[in-house]
Amino acid sequence: MSGYELEKKLLAALKANRHRYLSEDAILHEEGLADKFNGCTECAQDVERAIEILRLQGYEIDGDLDQGWHLIACPDTLNHFELEEALHTSFLGRALFTYRMIGSTNDTARLLAVNGAADGTLIVAEEQSRGRGRRGQRWHSPPGGGIYASLILRPGIEPSQAGGLGLLAALSICLGIEQFAGLKPQIKWPNDIYLDGKKLAGILCEAEWSGSELIFLVLGFGINVNVRSFPAEIRACATSLEIETGGKKIPRIELLAEIIDRLEEGYFQYLTDGFTSFLPRVQVRDYLRGRNVLIGLDNGDRLSGTARGIDEGGMLLVEVPGRERLTAVAGGHVLQC
Numbered sequence: 001m002s003g004y005e006l007e008k009k010l011l012a013a014l015k016a017n018r019h020r021y022l023s024e025d026a027i028l029h030e031e032g033l034a035d036k037f038n039g040c041t042e043c044a045q046d047v048e049r050a051i052e053i054l055r056l057q058g059y060e061i062d063g064d065l066d067q068g069w070h071l072i073a074c075p076d077t078l079n080h081f082e083l084e085e086a087l088h089t090s091f092l093g094r095a096l097f098t099y100r101m102i103g104s105t106n107d108t109a110r111l112l113a114v115n116g117a118a119d120g121t122l123i124v125a126e127e128q129s130r131g132r133g134r135r136g137q138r139w140h141s142p143p144g145g146g147i148y149a150s151l152i153l154r155p156g157i158e159p160s161q162a163g164g165l166g167l168l169a170a171l172s173i174c175l176g177i178e179q180f181a182g183l184k185p186q187i188k189w190p191n192d193i194y195l196d197g198k199k200l201a202g203i204l205c206e207a208e209w210s211g212s213e214l215i216f217l218v219l220g221f222g223i224n225v226n227v228r229s230f231p232a233e234i235r236a237c238a239t240s241l242e243i244e245t246g247g248k249k250i251p252r253i254e255l256l257a258e259i260i261d262r263l264e265e266g267y268f269q270y271l272t273d274g275f276t277s278f279l280p281r282v283q284v285r286d287y288l289r290g291r292n293v294l295i296g297l298d299n300g301d302r303l304s305g306t307a308r309g310i311d312e313g314g315m316l317l318v319e320v321p322g323r324e325r326l327t328a329v330a331g332g333h334v335l336q337c
């Protein structure tokens with residue numbers, strides 16, 4: 001049995017017996033390991049080592065080999081054991097990588113994907129030292145406060161369809177937040193999450209192409225959960241769930257698991273029915289609709305007008321003065337609204 005499997009089983013036994021101290025024998029019996037460990041002279045050391053590893057992960061465990069062990073508290077971190085237990089998916093996150101500290105989950109995801117990581121692999125970090133936003137911006141990624149995650153997807157779709165996936169991720173994040181924080185965030189095209197005019201979460205969708213063939217997509221998202229303050233340069237336009245709920249602590253593991261569960265459901269639907277099937281749920285959360293916007297287009301041009309919604313292709317529809325028809329914008333960013 002791998003060290004990880006033993007740690008997982010120990011943790012399950014400790015969680016199921018939080019009211020008492022569990023001896024090494026009791027733990028082994030509880031988890032059906034007694035036979036495997038029968039006659040093993042080193043198993044006490046294995047158990048002690050596994051307990052130490054759990055403690056290093058932040059689990060507060062009282063006791064020792066003589067007294068037995070007792071779980072006092074679980075860490076408030078995005079750790080592997082808790083996340084694996086919380087996910088109910090059949091595909092997304094089945095391959096899971098968790099880091100206490102990383103440069104950027106998107107960069108690691110890309111590296112893993114290039115080296116053949118499975119479709120649906122999830123990469124999560126407690127903290128990022130080089131968290132990236134769109135257009136080369138920095139993503140504030142302090143420990144303990146946010147969710148920083150990236151998914152590797154190999155959807156085999158046309159380039160024109162990729163935009164819908166970012167909106168699907170945005171919708172899944174909104175639904176998770178609605179459930180856990182009781183707030184009603186909106187989607188600011190192309191795929192920011194806004195609340196009361198401030199940014200709560202962002203999505204960085206990066207694709208690897210071979211000619212016109214999509215090899216893989218890295219869908220990264222950052223959510224400001226229990227963040228109390230922001231660097232001066234973004235203070236005026238950023239917010240968090242803790243701020244917006246007036247100090248409520250949101251369980252990040254459960255929120256992330258809920259988002260991934262919803263994303264999986266939506267992703268399967270997207271692959272069979274396309275983006276149109278969840279367009280109405282995106283449209284009711286459209287932050288830009290009816291606002292005057294200035295858009296920086298991907299080709300460097302600018303476009304100004306009034307936002308009139310999002311179409312079946314995930315494009316932003318803009319009413320431009322002097323133009324008879326609405327202009328559909330496939331790629332760009334909002335400079336002003």
Ligand code: BTN
Pocket residue numbers: 103104105106107128130131132133134135137139147148149150192201202203204220221222223
């Ligand atoms: C944006 O709004 O500009 C996009 C922000 C995306 C941030 C997330 S955090 C997890 C993943 N790793 C990164 O470096 N960036 C994305």
